[in-house]
Amino acid sequence: MKAFGFLSFGHYGAVPGSQTPDAASALKQAVDLSVAADEIGVNGAYFRVHHFERQQSSPVPLLSAIAARTQRIEAGTGVIDMRYENPLQLAEELASLDLLSDQRIAIGISRGSPETALRGYEAFGYTGTKDPRGADIARDKFATFLDAISGEGMVDADPQRTRPGTRLVVQPQAPGLRDRIWWGSATRETAEWTGKLGLNLMSSTLLTEANGASFADLQNEQIDRFRQAYAAAGHTGSPRVSVSRSIFPIMDERDAAYFGGREDVDQVGIIDGYRSTFGKTYADEPDKLIEQLRQDPAVMSADTLMLTIPNQLGVDCNLHVLQAFAEHVAPALGWRPNTDGPVQGERVDSLR
Known part of the structure; x- marks a missing residue:
């Protein structure tokens, strides 16, 4: 594992116990957490994008604010829903962000996650899809x-x-x-498509596949297919691969109260009409987490690990999780604090 960062879903709302009661608090805390994470050497700050929901929806202003207040950390998305985007405007915005940040971005894009809105992208003016999920217009606009x-x-x-x-x-x-x-992929076939295009792979927090294999094994196969397709297409670059996990080192009684006692098994369910596999939560003492993660083939195969964080618990709590992972778990997996800037990819053969 060369790099790790946090993946925030950016939830906000006036619910009991939430430290992000409104959009302003969620946005400002996202910047504050990114600044603090940068200071302790965390490699990346990544944000989910959802429309018509109380989550982050327009990521470029947020990523620009993070880039302006940090020195080394990579700012990115996981993922932008291409169905909602004007491709030329997005190209302008991301080029400007890339220049302002000195190339410290990692932009995950995909068809988009299941959403509350019914064909919400049509309200943004993007019609004409022949796919009930809008995958065709997403790929056309991405091209x-x-x-x-x-x-x-x-x-x-x-x-x-x-x-x-x-x-x-x-x-x-x-x-x-x-x-x-990066392209956010939830299937093995889409991972192959990403490899053929010569992009980076951002493997999803869930896979819209279920064949009896564990989430980690399915994801590991997805990564292998991506790398094979990348090489077979003749690309000579340095592709990166990220996976995300819910990982909580149990350091004290508060950690145990918040995160302990979770059932550490994969889950299978129906989402967006697909039978899907969801990864398990890792919550344990650091030495046990190290051994568990070493047994996760996808984590060990990827170069970048994103820790999904409960952003509504606030900056201090989430920084505690990141610092505990950085100090007590990540070094045993091959990570070193970020002192130079964004991680550079390696050649396909060296990552396999």
Whole structure:
């Protein structure tokens, strides 16, 4: 494990015990936690994106604020729902963010997670999908987005103002931005598709597959397929792979009260019409966590581990979880505190 960070779902609401009663508190605490995490050497701060819900919905302002107040930590998403996005506007925004942050971003994008809204992307003006989940428009727009950030001409220039036949590119352009784009995958087939495109893989917090194998084994196969597809397509870059887990080192009585006693088994259920597998929660004393995580093949195969955090418990509680993991668990898995900036990928063969 080369890197670890936190993945926040960004929940807020005036419910008993919540430290994030409103959107302002959730946003400001996200920045504060990122600053504190940067100071202790955590590699990444990543945020889920949901629309029409009391969660983070428009990530670029948040990531910009984090980049402005930190020095090394990677700021990213897990994931942006492409169904809701204008691909050219997103290309402009992320290029600007990449330049402002000195390339400290990791942007996960996908079709999007199951949502409360019924075809909510249509309310944003994106219609015409033939798929009840909107996967077709998500991929079409993502292809346009990739062309835009790669410097492809996107519109004809006015011949009265420039040379006839000129195609204009989206501005600004951020060199190497494509290398910092990840696709969020919930299936083995989508992981292969991601590898063929030559992107990074952000394996989902759940897999929309269930064949009797454990979540970790399914995810490990997904990672293997991704790397094989990446190499077979002839890509020579350095792809990264992230997985997410709920991991809580039990350091004191408060930790035991908050996180102890959870059933440490995978769960299978129906979500968005798919029979799906959900990973288990790891909550134990640090030495036991180390052994448990060493037995998780996907964690050991990935280069980046995202710890899903209960953001509504506030900055102090979540920083305690991150610090306990950084001091007592992560070093035994190969991690060292971040002192130089974002993690660089390694060649496929060295990661397998």
